Amino acid sequence: MEFKEKLISSYLAFEEDLDLLDSVHQNRAKALKVFEKKGFPSKKDESWKYTSLRALVNFDYALFPRSEASIELKEVKKYFLYDTDTYKVIFIDGVYSPFLSNTTHDGLDVCLMSAALTKPKYRNLINTYFNKIASLEESLTALNTSYTKEGAFIYIPKKTVAEKPIEIIHFASGKEHSLWLQPRNLIVVDKNSQVQIIERHQSLKDHPVVTNSVTEVYAHEEAFVDYYKLQNDLTSASLIDNTYIQQAKNSHASVHTFSLGGKLVRNNLRYYHTGQHILSTLKGVTILEGRQHVDHSTMVHHSHPNCESHQDYKGIFSERSEGVFNGQILVEKIAQKTNAFQQNNNVLLDDKATVNSKPQLEIYADDVKCSHGCTIGQMDEEALFYLRSRGIPKKEAKALMTYAFANNVLESVKLPSLKKRINGQIARKLGVNLGFEL
Amino acid sequence: MAYTEEELKKELETKEYEYGFYTDIESDTFPVGLNEGIIRKISEKKDEPKWMTNWRLEAFSSFKKMVEPEWSNVKYKKPDLQKISYYSAPKQKPKYKSLDEVDPELLKTFDKLGISIAEQKKLSGVAVDIVMDSVSVATTFRDTLAKKGIIFCSISEAIQKHPELVKRYIGTVIPPKDNYYSALNSAVFTDGSFCYIPKGVRCPMELSTYFRINQAGTGQFERTLVIADEQSYVSYLEGCTAPSRDENQLHAAVVELIALDDAEIKYSTVQNWFPGDKNGKGGVFNFVTKRGLCHNRSKISWTQVETGSAVTWKYPSCVLKGDNSIGEFYSIAVTNNFQQADTGTKMVHLGKNTRSTIISKGISAGKSQNSYRGLVKVGSRAKNARNFSQCDSLLMGNNCGAHTFPYIEAKNNSAQIEHEATTSKIGEDQIFYCNQRGIDTEKAIALIVNGFSKEVLNKLPMEFAVEAQKLLEISLEGSVG
Numbered sequence: 029m030e031f032k033e034k035l036i037s038s039y040l041a042f043e044e045d046l047d048l049l050d051s052v053h054q055n056r057a058k059a060l061k062v063f064e065k066k067g068f069p070s071k072k073d074e075s076w077k078y079t080s081l082r083a084l085v086n087f088d089y090a091l092f093p094r095s096e097a098s099i100e101l102k103e104v105k106k107y108f109l110y111d112t113d114t115y116k117v118i119f120i121d122g123v124y125s126p127f128l129s130n131t132t133h134d135g136l137d138v139c140l141m142s143a144a145l146t147k148p149k150y151r152n153l154i155n156t157y158f159n160k161i162a163s164l165e166e167s168l169t170a171l172n173t174s175y176t177k178e179g180a181f182i183y184i185p186k187k188t189v190a191e192k193p194i195e196i197i198h199f200a201s202g203k204e205h206s207l208w209l210q211p212r213n214l215i216v217v218d219k220n221s222q223v224q225i226i227e228r229h230q231s232l233k234d235h236p237v238v239t240n241s242v243t244e245v246y247a248h249e250e251a252f253v254d255y256y257k258l259q260n261d262l263t264s265a266s267l268i269d270n271t272y273i274q275q276a277k278n279s280h281a282s283v284h285t286f287s288l289g290g291k292l293v294r295n296n297l298r299y300y301h302t303g304q305h306i307l308s309t310l311k312g313v314t315i316l317e318g319r320q321h322v323d324h325s326t327m328v329h330h331s332h333p334n335c336e337s338h339q340d341y342k343g344i345f346s347e348r349s350e351g352v353f354n355g356q357i358l359v360e361k362i363a364q365k366t367n368a369f370q371q372n373n374n375v376l377l378d379d380k381a382t383v384n385s386k387p388q389l390e391i392y393a394d395d396v397k398c399s400h401g402c403t404i405g406q407m408d409e410e411a412l413f414y415l416r417s418r419g420i421p422k423k424e425a426k427a428l429m430t431y432a433f434a435n436n437v438l439e440s441v442k443l444p445s446l447k448k449r450i451n452g453q454i455a456r457k458l459g460v461n462l463g464f465e466l
Numbered sequence: 467m468a469y470t471e472e473e474l475k476k477e478l479e480t481k482e483y484e485y486g487f488y489t490d491i492e493s494d495t496f497p498v499g500l501n502e503g504i505i506r507k508i509s510e511k512k513d514e515p516k517w518m519t520n521w522r523l524e525a526f527s528s529f530k531k532m533v534e535p536e537w538s539n540v541k542y543k544k545p546d547l548q549k550i551s552y553y554s555a556p557k558q559k560p561k562y563k564s565l566d567e568v569d570p571e572l573l574k575t576f577d578k579l580g581i582s583i584a585e586q587k588k589l590s591g592v593a594v595d596i597v598m599d600s601v602s603v604a605t606t607f608r609d610t611l612a613k614k615g616i617i618f619c620s621i622s623e624a625i626q627k628h629p630e631l632v633k634r635y636i637g638t639v640i641p642p643k644d645n646y647y648s649a650l651n652s653a654v655f656t657d658g659s660f661c662y663i664p665k666g667v668r669c670p671m672e673l674s675t676y677f678r679i680n681q682a683g684t685g686q687f688e689r690t691l692v693i694a695d696e697q698s699y700v701s702y703l704e705g706c707t708a709p710s711r712d713e714n715q716l717h718a719a720v721v722e723l724i725a726l727d728d729a730e731i732k733y734s735t736v737q738n739w740f741p742g743d744k745n746g747k748g749g750v751f752n753f754v755t756k757r758g759l760c761h762n763r764s765k766i767s768w769t770q771v772e773t774g775s776a777v778t779w780k781y782p783s784c785v786l787k788g789d790n791s792i793g794e795f796y797s798i799a800v801t802n803n804f805q806q807a808d809t810g811t812k813m814v815h816l817g818k819n820t821r822s823t824i825i826s827k828g829i830s831a832g833k834s835q836n837s838y839r840g841l842v843k844v845g846s847r848a849k850n851a852r853n854f855s856q857c858d859s860l861l862m863g864n865n866c867g868a869h870t871f872p873y874i875e876a877k878n879n880s881a882q883i884e885h886e887a888t889t890s891k892i893g894e895d896q897i898f899y900c901n902q903r904g905i906d907t908e909k910a911i912a913l914i915v916n917g918f919s920k921e922v923l924n925k926l927p928m929e930f931a932v933e934a935q936k937l938l939e940i941s942l943e944g945s946v947g
Contacts, residue, residue: 074537376879376881377879378879379878379879380846380877383874383875384874384875385885387870388869388870388871390869391859391867391869391889392866394861394864394891395864396861396890398888398889399886399887400885401884401885402883404874404881405881405882405883405884
């Protein structure tokens with residue numbers, strides 16, 4: 029049986045303990061029909077031209093873990109941002125782990141999607157926000173919507189600053205031979221509020237795991253949202269991340285994506301605007317090796333005047349790794365004085381490494397400043413020579429230059445401990461210890 | 467009175483097409499429709515050898531299996547291929563030995579176009595092959611060229627006289643199955659130009675083809691084949707116009723360039739098909755496939771000035787197969803009123819040390835849409851490939867659009883690829899700066915637009931630059947100083 033059929037036929041079992049008359053469930057049922065009709069995207073779809081899911085979905089994944097797995101804290105502590113106090117929403121094989129988590133309802137809500145979907149006090153929020161910006165047409169998002177059950181739910185009320193960063197971590201315990209996970213997150217940041225969120229997906233054993241995640245983020249007027257995605261999973265795990273962000277006037281929302289691991293990673297990042305003077309930031313560092321494949325697909329839809337967007341993606345590819353960048357800036361006729369910028373720089377270190385880049389501008393307004401730049405090249409030999417002539421060994425010199433290359437993205441990370449962590453990861457990835465912090 | 471951008475916009479919108487006249491020449495036109503019979507009839511009419519007829523039929527059979535592609539960023543009503551006549555030729559056709567024998571009506575047409583053949587022959591030293599509707603009507607300067615061994619004639623003549631060359635090269639760069647319109651063209655092409663430059667010869671003059679659609683209800687399907695043998699050089703020019711009609715006429719040409727080792731081909735196009743009136747009615751659909759193949763150390767350079775056509779959909783490309791070969795693409799695309807353009811280039815790097823440069827300038831005014839779509843592909847064996855791309859768009863007014871869709875695929879770590887694109891309008895600060903220095907607004911806009919497209923205009927051959935300037939004037943009159 030093909031995996032698509034399995035997803036459709038297993039739906040009945042999934043429905044069993046759900047309230048079928050609920051409005052949320054109508055969303056689910058509709059979405060399943062979309063997925064049933066469209067199936068998994070293929071390379072024939074323009075937006076999937078460079079990434080094939082065929083090998084990935086040609087496999088029989090378990091959809092529901094048979095038994096609950098538990099993990100010792102000491103096993104996974106290293107994956108936490110341990111030197112900072114944080115709120116934590118932790119899932120093991122898609123199931124909430126109260127033991128590892130640290131949630132709150134004190135002043136702000138950091139809790140579970142399953143709670144939000146069922147408790148009456150959240151009903152209003154769910155009706156207003158759930159599945160409102162996530163694509164109804166895109167098949168993978170629809171698939172996730174149809175299986176909506178668990179994930180993180182974050183609500184920051186007006187004039188509130190979340191004092192601690194929030195960590196959302198999904199562990200795959202490896203208890204199942206293979207696993208297909210579909211977490212669904214909803215994040216609402218009300219007027220004049222601020223929040224920092226860190227998301228990561230981590231397998232503990234090298235069993236095949238695919239995560240098809242959907243996150244909806246609402247940034248209201250004057251809100252600040254910083255979202256960090258750490259993707260440093262085992263090479264047995266794949267991730268399809270769909271993030272939809274809606275911003276109201278004067279809000280700032282930034283997403284930093286650090287793709288250092290995983291087998292196949294696809295990041296769909298979509299920004300929508302509902303007011304003026306919005307700042308949208310999309311940044312990413314990708315460092316790959318082996319046969320890893322990372323695909324960044326971004327879209328910023330400028331539909332109001334006087335907004336700004338910045339996109340900056342850096343990629344370093346060695347061995348047989350493959351990088352894809354597919355960025356789109358869409359400026360509507362009404363969105364005058366838009367300032368949109370898009371940059372994609374890539375370094376190929378080995379013969380067999382591949383980069384496919386497709387930066388697109390679609391502009392219908394005349395008084396705008398839009399530009400994009402894309403480069404593919406190598407390390408500057410002269411700069412390398414300069415460093416080596418000062419007594420820095422080749423490996424370190426290369427690492428220094430890699431840091432410098434990625435620094436534009438790293439320097440805008442606002443959490444010091446996170447920055448340090450990512451620096452460490454990059455150093456480990458490059459196999460060097462520079463003995464100082466950047 | 468100060469000349470403002472508003473006025474320029476208005477002028478652009480109301481500017482009429484100058485070449486929209488129709489010449490009443492009796493012509494021999496086939497009934498409308500597309501089927502095997504028509505293709506056989508075209509082949510028969512042209513007295514073609516059997517292999518050519520079979521080649522056409524084969525192309526037609528693969529065409530029948532294809533569907534019209536829809537991926538481009540243009541909207542139009544698909545032409546009904548069954549309602550087009552595939553052959554139309556001025557009736558008093560027989561071969562002309564000298565210009566005196568040419569139908570005076572026809573000569574008048576060319577006079578109106580500003581390309582009096584006689585005058586051209588005397589003054590500019592350009593050899594011209596003129597294709598009206600479907601058939602090549604005059605080729606000038608043939609004897610001078612023949613002395614050097616250069617073959618420059620219509621493709622139907624080449625099929626008769628040089629079948630070995632045609633048979634060897636036709637369809638090698640653009641196979642009939644390449645795409646929907648190339649298959650159609652391969653099946654029904656009626657004429658076009660053929661050019662062969664022998665080994666080591668530097669063509670002493672610019673070669674030029676002039677295309678004109680005259681009859682109503684016809685399509686133009688011409689085929690150009692340029693072969694530059696080892697160490698030769700040729701500069702080739704192409705121009706086109708059509709009468710103003712309410713219907714949309716289809717132009718589906720195929721241009722194949724072959725540059726053998728150490729050869730260089732420079733191919734310049736000034737495209738000025740009827741763009742439709744200011745309400746977007748009528749105009750030519752320009753769906754052209756152009757591609758060049760570079761062997762070792764050879765160079766192909768495309769320069770195009772696109773001002774006409776209701777819908778333009780073309781990507782002159784270079785396949786850099788040989789080591790150390792060079793591909794270049796310089797383009798200005800001006801769209802106005804309801805014109806739509808989806809144009810760009812493909813640079814496919816296969817050989818070692820290959821280089822390519824892409825400079826594309828788009829100017830959109832009125833309610834037009836102007837897209838750049840390009841591909842830079844570096845194969846895994848293409849060591850040290852180098853590409854530089856720059857796409858700039860200038861928007862005039864708030865009803866037009868400018869889009870960029872670059873595709874960059876690198877499979878080799880020694881590749882160096884740069885791509886840059888910007889979109890802007892004429893900056894108020896730029897105009898202010900000029901005003902400050904005593905340059906009035908009209909001149910300032912002229913200066914800026916001229917500067918914007920200069921990189922490309924500079925690439926045109928001298929003889930053509932004048933005409934290109936003239937064509938740019940039609941689209942942007944009052945702004946080019």
